Amino acid sequence: MLAECKEHGYYRGKACPICNKEGKFLMSDKELKKLSSVLIGILRHFPQQFGVRLDEHGWGDIEEICRAIRDKIDRFYWLRRKHVEALALTDEKGRYQIKDGKIRATYAHTIEVDLSDLPMADVDVLYYPVTEEEVDIILEQGILPTDRNKVHLSGSIEKAMEAGKIRTENPIILKIDAKKAMEEGIDIRKAGKDVYVADEIDAKYISKLE
Structure with a gap:
C-alpha cells in the first residue's frame, strides 16, 4: 500500500521503512497499480485522451x-494532489519529476517532448540489450529509437x-563508450x-560485452 509517515514522508508498504511505524493510508496496492498505469499513460503517451495539456518538456499541472x-474514471473520485505526489516520489524506477506543482515522466515517451533539461549523464560506460538477430x-549501424522517441x-x-x-x-x-560519445558531442x-x-x-x- 501507499501511506504517509508524519515524520518521514511517503512510503510503500505496511510500515515506514525508517521508524517502522504505521502511517496514514493513502491507497491500496490495487489502486496504486491502476493509478500508476493511468498516470504514466497520460505523461508518456496519450494526454489528449484525458484533455491534459503538457508543455514542450512534458510537464503537466498536477491539479x-x-x-x-x-472526471474520466469514477473509481478515483477521491484523487488529490498528495496522492499523485506520493506515487511519484516513491516510484522505485525514478520515472517522474515534480517541480512547482507540476509533474512529468522522464523517459519512455511516444509523444514528442524536449528532454534537454535533464541532467547530463555522469558515467563512462552504459549498456544496451539486444537479441542475437540484432547484434x-x-x-x-548503431542504435536508433524503435517504439519510443529516444534510445534508452x-x-x-x-x-x-x-x-x-x-x-x-x-x-x-x-x-x-558513453564517455567518448559525450566528448565527441553525443547528448546523453x-x-x-x-x-x-x-x-x-x-x-x-x-562493442559486444565479453
Missing part, C-alpha cells in the same frame, strides 16, 4: 491531471539484462535511477 482522472546490425540505455549490466529479458530469454549485452541524459536517454548512438561507440 489539472487529478481533475482529468477524476550484427547494431554493431554496423542502462547504467548497469544487471539492469540491461532485466530490460532485455522482456524481449528475449537470453539477451546479448552491448557496451557503450540521465532520465531515471538507472536509465539514460539519447537521440541515437553511433556504431563506433558500441
